[in-house]
Amino acid sequence: xxxxxxxxxxxxxxxADAMLYLSGKTRELGSVDRxxxxxxxHILERKRGITVFSKxxxxxxxxxxxTILDTPGHSDFxxxxxxxxxxxxxxxLVISGTDGVQxxxxxxxxxxxxHQIPIILxxxxxxxxxxxxxxxxxxxxxxxxxxxxxxxxxxxxxxxxLALCSEEAMEETLESGTVxxxxxxxxxxxxxxHPCLFGSGLHLDGVERLLELxxxxxxxxxxxxxxxxxxFKISRDPKGxxxxxxxxxxxxxxxxERIRFTDRDGTEKEEKAxxxxxxxxxxxxxxxxxxxxxxxxxxxLTDTYAGLMVGDAADSFTAEMESxxxxxxxxxxxxxxxxxxxxxxxxxxxxxxxRLYWDEVKKEIRIRIMGKIQAEILRELILERFGxxxxxxxxxxxxxxxIRKRVEGMGHFEPLRHYAEVHLILDPLPPGSGIVVRSxxxxxxxxxxxxxxxLTHLREKQHLGVLTGSPVTDICITLGAGRxxxxxxxxxxxxxxTYRAVRQGLxxxxxxxxxPYYRFSIRVPPDSVGRVMSDIRAMHGExxxxxxxxxYVLLEGSAPVSELNGYTDELLSxxxxxxxxQLVPEGYRPCHNAQLVIEKADYHADRDLENTADSVFCxxxxxxxxxxxxxxxxxxxxxxxxxxxxxxxxxxxxxxxxIDEKELEEIMLREFGPIRRREYSLxxxxxxxxxxxxxxxxxxxxxxxxxxNVIFAWRSLKELAADNLxxxxxxxxxxxxxYASFTGKELVLVFDGFRTPGNPGSRTQEHGIRVAxxxxxxxxxxxxxxxxxxxGSNREVRVVTGDNxxxxxxxxxxxxRTSSKEFEQEVKEEARRLEEVIGQTxxxxxxxxxxxxxxxxx
Ligand SMILES: Nc1nc2c(ncn2[C@@H]2O[C@H](COP(=O)(O)OP(=O)(O)OP(=O)(O)O)[C@@H](O)[C@H]2O)c(=O)[nH]1
Ligand SMILES: [Mg+2]
Numbered sequence: 001x002x003x004x005x006x007x008x009x010x011x012x013x014x015x016a017d018a019m020l021y022l023s024g025k026t027r028e029l030g031s032v033d034r035x036x037x038x039x040x041x042h043i044l045e046r047k048r049g050i051t052v053f054s055k056x057x058x059x060x061x062x063x064x065x066x067t068i069l070d071t072p073g074h075s076d077f078x079x080x081x082x083x084x085x086x087x088x089x090x091x092x093l094v095i096s097g098t099d100g101v102q103x104x105x106x107x108x109x110x111x112x113x114x115h116q117i118p119i120i121l122x123x124x125x126x127x128x129x130x131x132x133x134x135x136x137x138x139x140x141x142x143x144x145x146x147x148x149x150x151x152x153x154x155x156x157x158x159x160x161x162l163a164l165c166s167e168e169a170m171e172e173t174l175e176s177g178t179v180x181x182x183x184x185x186x187x188x189x190x191x192x193x194h195p196c197l198f199g200s201g202l203h204l205d206g207v208e209r210l211l212e213l214x215x216x217x218x219x220x221x222x223x224x225x226x227x228x229x230x231x232f233k234i235s236r237d238p239k240g241x242x243x244x245x246x247x248x249x250x251x252x253x254x255x256x257e258r259i260r261f262t263d264r265d266g267t268e269k270e271e272k273a274x275x276x277x278x279x280x281x282x283x284x285x286x287x288x289x290x291x292x293x294x295x296x297x298x299x300x301l302t303d304t305y306a307g308l309m310v311g312d313a314a315d316s317f318t319a320e321m322e323s324x325x326x327x328x329x330x331x332x333x334x335x336x337x338x339x340x341x342x343x344x345x346x347x348x349x350x351x352x353x354x355r356l357y358w359d360e361v362k363k364e365i366r367i368r369i370m371g372k373i374q375a376e377i378l379r380e381l382i383l384e385r386f387g388x389x390x391x392x393x394x395x396x397x398x399x400x401x402x403i404r405k406r407v408e409g410m411g412h413f414e415p416l417r418h419y420a421e422v423h424l425i426l427d428p429l430p431p432g433s434g435i436v437v438r439s440x441x442x443x444x445x446x447x448x449x450x451x452x453x454x455l456t457h458l459r460e461k462q463h464l465g466v467l468t469g470s471p472v473t474d475i476c477i478t479l480g481a482g483r484x485x486x487x488x489x490x491x492x493x494x495x496x497x498t499y500r501a502v503r504q505g506l507x508x509x510x511x512x513x514x515x516p517y518y519r520f521s522i523r524v525p526p527d528s529v530g531r532v533m534s535d536i537r538a539m540h541g542e543x544x545x546x547x548x549x550x551x552y553v554l555l556e557g558s559a560p561v562s563e564l565n566g567y568t569d570e571l572l573s574x575x576x577x578x579x580x581x582q583l584v585p586e587g588y589r590p591c592h593n594a595q596l597v598i599e600k601a602d603y604h605a606d607r608d609l610e611n612t613a614d615s616v617f618c619x620x621x622x623x624x625x626x627x628x629x630x631x632x633x634x635x636x637x638x639x640x641x642x643x644x645x646x647x648x649x650x651x652x653x654x655x656x657x658x659i660d661e662k663e664l665e666e667i668m669l670r671e672f673g674p675i676r677r678r679e680y681s682l683x684x685x686x687x688x689x690x691x692x693x694x695x696x697x698x699x700x701x702x703x704x705x706x707x708x709n710v711i712f713a714w715r716s717l718k719e720l721a722a723d724n725l726x727x728x729x730x731x732x733x734x735x736x737x738x739y740a741s742f743t744g745k746e747l748v749l750v751f752d753g754f755r756t757p758g759n760p761g762s763r764t765q766e767h768g769i770r771v772a773x774x775x776x777x778x779x780x781x782x783x784x785x786x787x788x789x790x791x792g793s794n795r796e797v798r799v800v801t802g803d804n805x806x807x808x809x810x811x812x813x814x815x816x817r818t819s820s821k822e823f824e825q826e827v828k829e830e831a832r833r834l835e836e837v838i839g840q841t842x843x844x845x846x847x848x849x850x851x852x853x854x855x856x857x858x
Contacts, residue, residue, distance in 0.1 A: 006094035007104035015201030097129030223292030226312035227251035324516035401465025409505020415623030419485030420493035466605035480640030503613035539563035713820035
C-alpha cells in the first residue's frame with residue numbers, strides 16, 4: 001500500500017489520477033478541475049476542489065500489484081491522513097515545485113518518521129515552477145533523515161550517488177559500475193535513501209518513470225500465517241451500509257469467515273465477513289479471498305472502529321493529532337438535541353478524532369474537531385446524510401492542563417466491606433508526551449492483577465485538571481504503591497481509589513494551563529508585512545525573520561490558536577485577497593492568558609463531585625469521607641516520596657522503575673527514528689517489530705553521552721575546541737562512531753543548543769550513532785535527564801557526563817553513570833583491543849580509518 005501525502009493543493013489527486021490512467025486501470029484520465037477525478041468522487045470534494053476523504057485504488061504494474069491511497073492535504077483533515085498512515089508500506093510524498101516545503105509538509109514528514117514509513121518523493125507542477133531541482137532537493141534534505149537521490153539521473157551517475165549512501169552500494173559500484181535492484185530496494189525500504197523524481201501530474205510528465213520506480217523498487221513486507229488485520233477507516237456506502245476498511249496484515253480472509261476482535265468496551269467479539277469488496281475510488285469489485293498486504297472493505301460489521309486490530313494482530317495505533325477546537329451544534333428547526341445526538345453519533349465512529357459529546361448540564365451537543373473547514377464540511381455532510389439542517393457555533397479552543405513538578409497523589413476507598421488504597425507519583429513530561437502510565441510497585445506488595453487493573457483505570461479515563469476541568473496531559477503517572485484487602489477488595493474499589501489518587505495529586509500540584517498553538521506561514525505583499533508582524537505580536541505569537549522574495553514576504557512562526565482563529569478573513573481583507581495563510585496544529589504550550597481563561601471557566605474542583613479528590617475511610621463500621629488535604633494522615637501505606645520537604649523532581653522514587661527492552665527500543669525509535677545500520681531492517685508498519693540479525697539481537701548497551709562535557713574533559717578535544725569547536729564536535733562524533741561500530745554499542749551524543757536563539761533542536765544520525773542537538777531553552781542535562789527518566793532503571797543504559805551531574809542525579813534513577821574521564825579510559829581501552837584485532841587481520845581500509853579515529857583520542 002502506497003499512500004500519497006502532501007500539503008493542500010500540492011497535486012496529489014491529480015498525480016493519483018495520472019497513475020491510474022497510465023497504468024491502464026482507467027480509460028479516461030480523471031481531472032479534479034473538470035470534476036471527473038476517480039478519487040475526489042464525493043460531492044463535497046467536487047464542489048470545493050479539495051480532498052476530504054482518503055480513497056484507494058488498485059493498480060497492476062508488470063511485476064507488482066499496488067494499492068495507492070490518495071489522502072487529504074488540508075490540515076483540518078490531518079486526522080484522516082494520519083489514520084491512513086497506519087496501513088502504509090510506503091509514502092509517496094508529493095511536493096509542489098511551486099511551493100516547496102511547507103509547514104504542513106513538515107508535519108507529515110514527522111508523522112511518517114514516527115510511523116517509520118519509507119518515503120519516495122515526487123516533485124510535481126514542474127511545468128509552472130521556476131525553481132531548480134537542486135534547490136528543491138536541498139530544501140527537502142533539511143527535513144529528511146535519509147539521503148535524497150535524484151532518480152532522473154542517468155544510470156552511472158545514479159550509481160555514484162547511491163554509492164555515497166551505503167557501503168554495499170559502494171562495493172557494487174566499484175565492482176560493476178551499477179547498483180543492483182535488490183540493494184536499491186533495500187536502501188529505500190530502510191529509509192537510507194529517498195528516491196526523488198520531478199515532473200507534472202497534470203501533464204503526465206515523469207509519471208511513467210514513477211510507476212517504473214514503484215514497480216522495480218518497492219517490496220512488500222513479509223507477513224505471518226495467522227489472519228490479522230488493521231482497521232483504518234469506517235464509512236458508509238450510498239445505501240447506508242457500514243463499511244470497515246481494513247488492511248490484511250497476516251494470513252488470509254475468505255468470504256463467510258469470522259473475524260475475531262475486542263471491541264471498544266473490551267468485550268471479545270466475532271463477526272462474519274459476509275462479503276469482501278475491493279474499491280477503486282467509489283466503485284468496487286467483490287472478492288472471495290484477500291491475502292496479507294491487501295486492502296479490503298468488509299460491509300456490515302457493526303462493532304469495528306478505526307485503529308482496531310483484528311485477528312492475530314498485537315500492536316495498536318493511537319492517533320496523535322488531536323482536535324483543538326470545540327463547537328456546539330445547533331438545530332434551527334427545533335429538533336430535540338438528545339435525539340439528534342443519537343443519530344449523529346455514527347459520525348464519530350467513522351472519524352474517531354471527531355469527538356461528539358453530550359453536555360448533560362447544558363443539554364447540548366458539542367463536537368471537537370480541527371477547524372472551520374471541517375465544521376463546514378460536517379454541516380453539509382449532516383444535511384446530505386441525515387437531511388437535517390444544522391449550524392455550528394463560534395468555535396472555542398480546547399484547553400489542557402499539566403503539572404510543573406513531581407507530586408504524590410493518594411486515594412483510599414473503604415466503605416464498609418470495601419477496601420483499596422493507591423499511591424501514584426505524578427511527574428511532568430515534555431510537551432506532546434501525553435499521559436504515560438507505568439508501575440514501580442513490586443508484585444510482592446500488590447498482586448499483579450490488581451496492578452494491571454489500576455493501570456487500566458489510569459488509561460481508560462480522561463483525567464480532568466483542577467484549574468478549568470480540562471483534560472490533563474504530559475504527565476507520567478507511576479503506580480508507587482497500593483494495598484488490597486484479602487476479602488473485601490473488589491475491582492471497582494481500585495477504580496475509586498485510583499481516580500481519587502489522581503485528583504488528590506493534582507490538587508496538591510502546581511498546575512499549569514495549556515493552550516493549543518498553530519504553526520503559521522503567512523505570505524503577503526511586502527507593504528503588508530509590518531501590519532502582520534504587529535498583529536502576530538499582539539496575539540502573543542512569535543516569528544522568525546521574514547523572507548523576502550521581492551513580490552512576496554514569507555513570515556513563519558507560532559501563535560495561540562485562540563488568537564489566530566479568524567485571522568484568515570482579516571488577512572484576506574487588508575491584503576485585498578493577496579495574502580495567504582497556512583496553519584498547522586503545533587501542540588500545546590502554557591496558556592498566554594491563563595488567569596483570564598481560568599476565571600471564565602469558573603470551575604471549582606472541590607465542587608466537582610464526579611471527580612472528587614477526597615478519600616473514604618472506615619470508622620466504627622461505616623465509611624467516612626475525608627477531604628483530600630487531610631486524607632494523607634489517614635493513609636495505611638507510607639508515602640512513596642521519602643523526603644517530602646522538597647516536593648521537586650529532584651527527590652527520588654522509593655523503587656526505581658524498570659522497563660523492558662521493547663519499551664526502551666520504542667523510546668529510542670520515537671526520539672530518533674529507526675537507526676540506519678545494516679543489521680536493522682525497517683519494520684513494516686504492522687509486521688514484526690524491528691528485526692535484527694545474529695549477535696545484534698542480544699541486549700545491547702546504550703550510552704548517552706553529554707557531548708560538550710566530554711569535549712572539555714578530554715584533553716585532545718579540549719585543545720581542538722579552543723581553536724575550532726565545530727572540528728572538535730566532528731572529531732568526537734567520529735571517535736564515537738568508531739567506538740560504536742567496533743563494540744556494537746548504541747551511542748546517543750547530545751549537544752547543547754540551549755543558547756542558540758530560534759534553534760528548534762535536531763536529531764540526526766551520523767555514521768550509525770544518534771546525535772541530538774537540544775532546542776533553545778533546553779540544556780543537554782535536562783534533555784538527558786528526560787530521556788533517561790523515560791527509560792527508567794535499566795542495566796543496558798549508561799550516561800556519560802560530568803562528575804557534578806553524576807552526584808546530583810545518582811539517586812534519581814537506577815541508570816548507570818560514568819564520568820567523562822572514565823569514559824575516555826574506556827574508549828582508549830577499546831582502541832587498544834582494536835589495535836590487536838588489526839594486528840591479526842590484514843589492514844582493511846575500513847579498519848585503518850577506525851584506528852586513526854582512536855589514535856587521536858590519545
Ligand atoms: N500546472 C499544474 N497544475 C497542477 C499540477 N498538478 C495539479 N495541478 C493543479 O493543482 C490544483 C490542485 O490539485 P489537486 O490534485 O486537487 O491537489 P491535491 O493535493 O489533491 O489537493 P487536496 O487533496 O485538496 O489536498 C488543481 O487545480 C490541479 O489542476 C501540475 O503538475 N501542473
Ligand atoms: Mg486531493
